[in-house]
Amino acid sequence: SYGLGKGVANGGMTQFQEVMRQQLESSMHTELEKLLDTASGAEKELSRKDFDGFKKLFHRFLQVKGPSVEWIKIQRPPEDSIQPYDKIAARGLPDNVADSLNKLVVVKLNGGLGTSMGCKGPKSLISVRNENTFLDLTVQQIEHLNKTYNTDVPLVLMNSFNTDEDTKKILQKYTHHRVKIHTFNQSRYPRINKESLLPVATNMGMTGQNADVWYPPGHGDIYASFYNSGLLDQLIAQGKEYIFVSNIDNLGATVDLHILHHLVSQPNGKRCEFIMEVTDKTRADVKGGTLIQYEGKLRLLEIAQVPKAHVDEFKSVTKFKIFNTNNLWISLAAIKRLQEQSAMDLEIIVNPKTLDGGQNVIQLETAVGAAIKCFDNALGINVPRSRFLPVKTTSDLLLVMSNLYSLEAGSLTMSHKREFPTTPHVKLGSSFTKVQEYLTRFESIPDMLELDHLTVSGDVTFGKHVSLKGTVIIIANHGDRIDIPAGSMLENKIVSGNLRILDH
Numbered sequence: 001s002y003g004l005g006k007g008v009a010n011g012g013m014t015q016f017q018e019v020m021r022q023q024l025e026s027s028m029h030t031e032l033e034k035l036l037d038t039a040s041g042a043e044k045e046l047s048r049k050d051f052d053g054f055k056k057l058f059h060r061f062l063q064v065k066g067p068s069v070e071w072i073k074i075q076r077p078p079e080d081s082i083q084p085y086d087k088i089a090a091r092g093l094p095d096n097v098a099d100s101l102n103k104l105v106v107v108k109l110n111g112g113l114g115t116s117m118g119c120k121g122p123k124s125l126i127s128v129r130n131e132n133t134f135l136d137l138t139v140q141q142i143e144h145l146n147k148t149y150n151t152d153v154p155l156v157l158m159n160s161f162n163t164d165e166d167t168k169k170i171l172q173k174y175t176h177h178r179v180k181i182h183t184f185n186q187s188r189y190p191r192i193n194k195e196s197l198l199p200v201a202t203n204m205g206m207t208g209q210n211a212d213v214w215y216p217p218g219h220g221d222i223y224a225s226f227y228n229s230g231l232l233d234q235l236i237a238q239g240k241e242y243i244f245v246s247n248i249d250n251l252g253a254t255v256d257l258h259i260l261h262h263l264v265s266q267p268n269g270k271r272c273e274f275i276m277e278v279t280d281k282t283r284a285d286v287k288g289g290t291l292i293q294y295e296g297k298l299r300l301l302e303i304a305q306v307p308k309a310h311v312d313e314f315k316s317v318t319k320f321k322i323f324n325t326n327n328l329w330i331s332l333a334a335i336k337r338l339q340e341q342s343a344m345d346l347e348i349i350v351n352p353k354t355l356d357g358g359q360n361v362i363q364l365e366t367a368v369g370a371a372i373k374c375f376d377n378a379l380g381i382n383v384p385r386s387r388f389l390p391v392k393t394t395s396d397l398l399l400v401m402s403n404l405y406s407l408e409a410g411s412l413t414m415s416h417k418r419e420f421p422t423t424p425h426v427k428l429g430s431s432f433t434k435v436q437e438y439l440t441r442f443e444s445i446p447d448m449l450e451l452d453h454l455t456v457s458g459d460v461t462f463g464k465h466v467s468l469k470g471t472v473i474i475i476a477n478h479g480d481r482i483d484i485p486a487g488s489m490l491e492n493k494i495v496s497g498n499l500r501i502l503d504h
Helices: 015-036 040-064 085-089 096-102 135-150 162-173 219-228 229-236 258-264 308-315 332-340 369-375 395-402 437-439
Strands: 082-084 106-112 125-129 154-157 179-184 244-247 272-278 290-294 297-301 321-332 349-354 360-365 377-381 403-406 413-416 425-426 451-457 457-463 465-478 482-485 491-497
Touching: 015 040, 015 229, 015 332, 040 219, 040 360, 082 425, 085 258, 085 377, 096 437, 106 135, 125 135, 125 395, 135 154, 135 162, 135 413, 154 162, 154 219, 179 219, 219 332, 219 369, 229 332, 229 465, 244 258, 244 332, 244 482, 258 272, 258 349, 258 482, 272 290, 272 369, 290 321, 290 403, 321 332, 321 369, 321 437, 349 482, 395 425, 395 437
Parallel strands: 082 377, 106 154, 106 244, 154 179, 272 377, 425 451, 451 465, 457 482, 465 491
Antiparallel strands: 244 321, 272 321, 290 297, 349 360, 403 413
16 A cells, blocks of 8 residues: 555545645646657557556556455355356357357457567567467467368457567568457556656657656556457457457467357356456466455455465465466457446556666556456356466476477367376576577477476586486586486486586
8 A cells, every 4th residue: 555545544535635645646647748748649649548547547546545355355256156167168069169259359468578588579479389489379279260160260469569569560471371460559658656656757758768667557458458449349340249368478278169159158138248267276376366256246366465464375275276367258348338337447456666777666557357346247167277378487488399288270288198187397497597598408308298397407408309207306506517418318316416518
């Protein structure tokens, strides 16, 4: 809670606080107008739309009093509000799958950069498998659907100002694919000084001193920016009814015909407007958002909203058994209705950052899944883990590049040769963080079909055709180097010290 929320009794603001809030808001509006005056023409109009959204967010931020949930009111979701996937798949598919598909639009969240993996430009343009990028795989999947069922499922990319230009250049290569591709941009909001709560930007520029004063406000921005772009109305006019939204780096997020059928086959009075795919938590997922029942509505609870005293409870696998995969199925007509009624009330995530110059700022964000409480007849579906295969690090990349998965029409599936359906736990050390460096350390990707756990730390390289089984731990101490020889088979081994193989 920043400044104003402190000492507020019974949720009411004191007169003094109310005056302070109004002053802050009026200063913010003045500063935003000054910024707009530095832009011209079309850019000014676009930025004005963005700033209108920011003003609403800032207004709500100043109103917030303490944590957005009262722990005592949290209840487990009722039994029927989270359905097992098997139950939904058991209903089978109708003959007219094409009719359902023609009502669908696939939306990928494409605002992120590849910086965490040491790459410049949009994350979606990183190669993940046989020279195919995240974007290539997405296009192949949808094209395969369109060809198989003779349908017209379009792909929509939500870009940010960080990814738009590079993405648009690359889209030209898909002109002859059987997928219509549309893009729209997330808003561009000003980062604000943590102390003064005013924008740090001095003009609307994006370069030089102004390079890091803007941010895309989280994927919860999809509703407003999709609506404002005009694309939402355009798709509704074409007879589209639902969007399937997911992160572009989740390789498990393919169009699922059973979930789609479940959506379109609901009786009119009971139309389900929002489905969130959730999956069982493992030890690796303790931070993922979970579904709760709160004041009679299904709600997404994120770790950022949890009071400090309850964080351990939130992370426990016993009380909160599932987490949000961010694979969401949402009614287009409902988005339009809620936007027009200004009824999207998403919890604000306050994200503190330190700029390169050492200045402390905050950015106000929202999450797409938080809107679940605004939609009618919302539902969670507990899906198999295979629908959640995010590539956030090179450790994840190693898994998806390996023979654990086979690639068919843009979709990755776990190899039937693996005896256990679980993915191995892989931890690659800091020498592997950047994709470029990671690639130089593997002459070829090891055989990992029988691997359970791999930890690699320090200066380690792998020769061709290495096979890893069971638990393998390889640790090169500082100053040492370990070269795993070509053709080696390591099963339940710890390798440490120094092992150098030099060409003779």
